[in-house]
Amino acid sequence: MNSSVHQDLNTSLLMRRKRVMGQSPLFYQQPLHLVKGEGVYLYDAEGRPYLDCYNNIPVVGHCNPQVVQAIYEQAQVLNVHSRYLSDNIVSYGERLLTTFKAGFDQIIFTCSGSEANDQALRIVRQVTGAEGIICSTYAYHGNTAAVDRVSPLFKAQQDRYNYDDVRMIPFPETYRPLNGLTGEALINAYLEQVQMQIDAFKQSGVSFAGIIFCSVFANEGLPDVPATLLQKVTDLVHAEGGLVIADEVQAGFGRTGQMWGHExxxxxxxxxxxxxxxxxGYPIAAVVAHAELFDQFRRKNFYFNTFAGAQVAAAAANAVLDIFDEQNLLTNAxxxxxxxxxxxxxxxxQYSLIDDVRGVGLWIGFEMVTDNQLKTPAIQETKQLVNDLKDQGILVSTMGPYDNVLKIRPPxxxxxxxxxxxLEKLGDCLGRI
Known part of the structure; x- marks a missing residue:
């Protein structure tokens, strides 16, 4: 089948999608019709391979045979909800908890990161008896009604995006630092931003419950964060009676070369x-904390989710941990x-467009700018690079407040x-821009 026929089929599929799903988002100027995944490659309807440098969901590779086999075998035996005793979900929970250095000892299972963050907010507010939550500008924590309020990423005028019970602070960075500050002065300036919003809650009669942020500020562009800042933020929040939620949906599971981004x-x-x-890729998510925190929550609340902690999900998750152990993926990252x-x-x-290469482990980004001194975002050039790379069989994306940070996050x-x-194809594409 020639390319023009495939293009016609893709156009037809796109029109059908719009009729059925409306204007739901798609990547790239010419959307990809993917039909297969294997390892770090995805394949379109013409059989063309694409090196996947974007998707963190298939952390051990697309359609990993061990995970597929585990799902298949468990699906043949049993898959019911967690209100019955089941060894594999308990064993998985025990294994997962050992990966934390902080001594967390209990888990609440959910089906998605959005649900996990929703529950975390619910727990924080219940335990503290307060409502006020702080998040960073350009954060994204999911799409339930509750977490949408702490997800200003896709909202207009993020810096003005506040609710009575949610307030924003500038995300921390050293590349375009707050007020042009450096060192301890910059750290103190960010701490003052946190304190200012806590005080604003108090002045408006809203008590302060806590703060939520991605451990590596992924959607904010993976910025370089002053080394001691986040623990100092944690100490400040605790001093004010609040709790800290670390969203590890993008930062965790070995992405940084350590198992958890907060570490x-x-x-x-x-x-x-x-x-x-x-x-x-099989839906499973979780909230992890100390048992005493969950116990305080459960004294007044009941949480149950039909599909959370089901046996097939546990089988997939256990297989993922097996592969981590067998293939030493933290070192590889x-x-x-x-x-x-x-x-x-x-x-x-070689190329003045590239500035501030950043990240840790297999979480990688770099700013694209038209002026290195002024740090002027190269927005159109970044968009062109993403689409040019797609045409060369490389899948990446963008992040950051200007969409000018190239986002590289492979399995x-x-x-x-x-x-x-x-790197070879990236060099080719940069040379053409």
Whole structure:
């Protein structure tokens, strides 16, 4: 079948999608019709491979055979909700809790990261007896009614986006730092922003419950955060009677080279939420904390979710942890991620568009600017690069408040040879812009 026929079929499929699903979002100027995934590659309807440098959901690779087999075997035996005793979900919970250095000892299972963050907010407000929540500008924590209020990413005028019970602070960064400050002065300026919003809650008669943020501020552009800031924010929140939620949906499961992003970032939250990568694409998510916190919540609330903690989900999640152990994926994330960043810094010496290569592990980004001194976002050039890379068989995306930070976040089974393919085609595309 020739390309024009495939294009006609894609156009027809797009029209059908719009009729059935409305204006739901799609990637790329010419949307991809994907039909297969294997390892770190995705394949379109013509059989063309695309190196997936974007999707964190298949953390151990698309359609990983071990995960597929675990799902298949469990689906043949039993899949009911968690109000019956089942060994595999308990065993998974025990295994998962051992991956935390903070000594968390209990889990509430959900089906998605949105639900996990929704429950975390509910727990924080119940335990503190307060309502006020702080989040960062350009954050995204999901799409339930509750977490939409702490997800200003897709809203207009983010810096003015406040509710009576939700207030925003500027996300921390050193590249375009608050008031042009550096060092301790910058840290103190961000702490003052937190305190200012806590005080604003008090002045309006709203008591302060806590703060939620992605451990690595992924949607904000993966900024370089002052080393001690997040623990100091945690200490300040605790001093004001609040609790800290670390959203690890994008930061966790080995993405940074450590199992959990908050450990990489040097702070200890009260609650950790997680989602997408847990089941490598099979829906499972969770909230993790100390049992005493959950006990306080459960004294007045009942939480049950039919599909959360079901046996097939547990089988998929256990297989993911097996692969982490067998393939040493944390080390791989560090080594391959460092290799890619080194290649990007080499390109930064050749191409003035590239500035501020950043990230840790296999979470990688770099600013694209038209002026390195003024740090002027190269918005159109970034969009062109993403689409040019797609045409070359490389899938990436963008992030940050200006959509000018290239977003590279491949499955953790990404190897150096895959990195070479990415860097080679990235160099080709940069040379054309």
């Amino acid at each position: 990489q970032m040097g702070f200890v939250p009260d609650i950790v939420t997680m989602g997408k990568p847990m089941g490598n 560090t080594q391959v991620g460092d290799y890619i960043r080194a290649g990007l810094r080499h390109y930064a010496q 953790l089974v990404f190897t150096q040879s895959h990195a070479d393919e990415l």
